Amino acid sequence: MKLPKLITGDMQAGRVVPPTGVIARLTGFTAGAMAFLAVFALALSLASGRLADRWAAALADSATIRISAPPGQMETQTRAVLKILSETPGVASANALTKEAEKKLLTPWFGPGLPLGELPIPQLIDVQETGKGFDAEGLRQRLSAEAPGAVLDDHARWRRPLVRAAERLRLLGLISIALLTGATAAMITLAANAALAANAQVIRVLRLIGARDSYIARAFVRRFTLRALGGAVAGTGLGMLAIAVMPAAAPEGGFLTGLGFAGIGWLWPLLIPPLAAIVAFAATRFAAFRTLRGLS
Amino acid sequence: MIEFQNVAYNYGGGELLSEMTLTLAPGSFHFLTGPSGAGKTTFLKLCYGELLATAGRVNVFEADVKTLSRDEVARMRRRIGVVHQDCQFLDHLPLAENVALPLTVSGRAVTDTDVEDLLNWVGLKSLAGHRPPELSGGERQRAALARAIIMGPDVILADEPTGNVDWDMSQRLLQLLIELNRMGKTILIATHDLNLIRNAKAQVAARVLRIRNRRLHLAGSDL
Numbered sequence: 475m476k477l478p479k480l481i482t483g484d485m486q487a488g489r490v491v492p493p494t495g496v497i498a499r500l501t502g503f504t505a506g507a508m509a510f511l512a513v514f515a516l517a518l519s520l521a522s523g524r525l526a527d528r529w530a531a532a533l534a535d536s537a538t539i540r541i542s543a544p545p546g547q548m549e550t551q552t553r554a555v556l557k558i559l560s561e562t563p564g565v566a567s568a569n570a571l572t573k574e575a576e577k578k579l580l581t582p583w584f585g586p587g588l589p590l591g592e593l594p595i596p597q598l599i600d601v602q603e604t605g606k607g608f609d610a611e612g613l614r615q616r617l618s619a620e621a622p623g624a625v626l627d628d629h630a631r632w633r634r635p636l637v638r639a640a641e642r643l644r645l646l647g648l649i650s651i652a653l654l655t656g657a658t659a660a661m662i663t664l665a666a667n668a669a670l671a672a673n674a675q676v677i678r679v680l681r682l683i684g685a686r687d688s689y690i691a692r693a694f695v696r697r698f699t700l701r702a703l704g705g706a707v708a709g710t711g712l713g714m715l716a717i718a719v720m721p722a723a724a725p726e727g728g729f730l731t732g733l734g735f736a737g738i739g740w741l742w743p744l745l746i747p748p749l750a751a752i753v754a755f756a757a758t759r760f761a762a763f764r765t766l767r768g769l770s
Numbered sequence: 771m772i773e774f775q776n777v778a779y780n781y782g783g784g785e786l787l788s789e790m791t792l793t794l795a796p797g798s799f800h801f802l803t804g805p806s807g808a809g810k811t812t813f814l815k816l817c818y819g820e821l822l823a824t825a826g827r828v829n830v831f832e833a834d835v836k837t838l839s840r841d842e843v844a845r846m847r848r849r850i851g852v853v854h855q856d857c858q859f860l861d862h863l864p865l866a867e868n869v870a871l872p873l874t875v876s877g878r879a880v881t882d883t884d885v886e887d888l889l890n891w892v893g894l895k896s897l898a899g900h901r902p903p904e905l906s907g908g909e910r911q912r913a914a915l916a917r918a919i920i921m922g923p924d925v926i927l928a929d930e931p932t933g934n935v936d937w938d939m940s941q942r943l944l945q946l947l948i949e950l951n952r953m954g955k956t957i958l959i960a961t962h963d964l965n966l967i968r969n970a971k972a973q974v975a976a977r978v979l980r981i982r983n984r985r986l987h988l989a990g991s992d993l
């Protein structure tokens with residue numbers, strides 16, 4: 475049995491079972507509510523995914539060490555720091571910035587005519603991490619013991635737990651969608667069982683005059699699939715509308731204002747109604763065949 | 771057509787039907803009689819696979835009913851027209867659609883004139899648009915007969931088809947069944963209406979089976 479035939483043809487198979495009235499309407503409503511919620515779960519999932527990606531990119535695998543020391547000690551401390559770094563696991567490379575490079579970094583703030591040689595400019599060391607990163611606390615302790623003028627600046631690190639939280643949030647969104655799908659399946663199974671029980675006599679008559687199980691099942695499957703599809707289309711539409719009219723966010727806006735769909739992300743929620751229809755189709759078919767197998 | 775080999779049946783208590791052996795040859799006409807509760811309806815249910823024999827073997831159209839898949843049972847039932855004792859219909863559909871239902875569910879084309887002719891034949895043409903709950907007992911039985919024969923079945927099983935009708939109507943229904951038999955259909959009628967049986971025997975070569983003490987007996991010429 476294919477979906478298109480279910481929707482277009484065989485109205486007669488639908489007619490042999492009397493209207494299931496309130497059960498069918500509740501099915502449509504519930505599918506709509508679930509779809510509405512699924513739109514938000516999806517938006518949450520996509521938004522936290524984007525956030526995680528953005529933060530992860532910002533979290534460059536690098537740190538900086540700044541050495542401020544009297545001019546006489548600068549050289550020795552720099553060498554000491556580089557030695558420490560070469561012995562620290564998790565450090566891929568470290569190199570001290572030349573005066574030229576430092577000058578370039580400072581130009582935007584102080585203008586080009588900066589007499590760098592006369593100012594006590596700290597020495598900067600750029601540290602590249604390996605994938606795992608290094609033990610910042612351990613490194614800090616060694617530095618303070620062996621090069622008291624060195625300060626480890628790994629400010630990008632505070633974002634790491636946030637990236638993990640955003641990834642977890644994305645996972646929760648996906649789990650929510652899975653749970654909504656499961657709840658929809660369970661609800662439609664219950665509704666289908668109620669409709670099957672209410673029509674036990676009809677089913678018995680149909681069996682006795684030679685109707686095959688698939689014919690009887692189709693009458694119910696068709697009904698619940700169409701109801702679920704209709705409800706889900708409405709629910710998804712309303713959910714997408716709600717997200718579309720959410721107050722626009724400044725680019726730097728916080729997390730909540732970033733909730734929504736971006737670009738082709740708007741296509742994702744369009745999968746919800748077909749998913750609801752497939753779930754209803756499978757759940758009703760399963761319920762119908764299980765009931766029918768119990769009859770002669 | 772239908773063959774019982776040493777068939778027994780019980781509903782879970784004591785045995786209701788025992789050691790039943792019988793062959794319904796094509797084109798034959800049989801009555802099944804016996805006291806109320808003897809198991810006539812049960813016997814018919816064994817014939818169309820609503821019940822499965824607890825012992826022995828029931829063959830329908832050369833196939834052991836027990837080995838048929840559910841779809842095969844459905845196809846087998848399309849070749850057997852059954853008038854049930856309780857005459858159940860789909861109450862939300864008009865009579866004409868109910869009568870045409872066996873065609874509908876087997877995917878065959880329904881021609882309105884066929885249905886109309888058939889309703890005319892059982893005298894229900896004027897009630898075609900009515901719903902089953904609006905019909906009298908006798909009207910339901912005639913409708914059930916019309917539904918049973920619309921597929922042009924090879925075998926017709928009728929359970930008390932004249933239980934709810936007056937003498938004239940029972941004669942008409944009998945005439946319908948005799949006519950079908952002359953067209954070559956195999957007929958089995960469960961009834962305890964002895965007058966009906968006598969009347970039929972005057973017109974066709976009908977044999978009478980009787981269920982007594984759980985066994986099937988061929989009644990003699992005492993009827």
Ligand SMILES: Nc1ncnc2c1ncn2[C@@H]1O[C@H](COP(=O)(O)OP(=O)(O)OP(=O)(O)O)[C@@H](O)[C@H]1O
Pocket residue numbers: 781786804805806807808809810811812813855
């Ligand atoms: N589903 C059932 N479960 C248990 N016992 C049953 C069931 N159906 C029928 N019986 C019993 O089996 C016996 C035979 O029933 P059946 O309906 O076959 O009788 P019958 O000969 O058709 O009677 P009647 O002439 O009144 O229609 C009865 O005693 C009945 O109570």
Ligand SMILES: [Mg+2]
Pocket residue numbers: 810811812855929
């Ligand atoms: Mg009976």
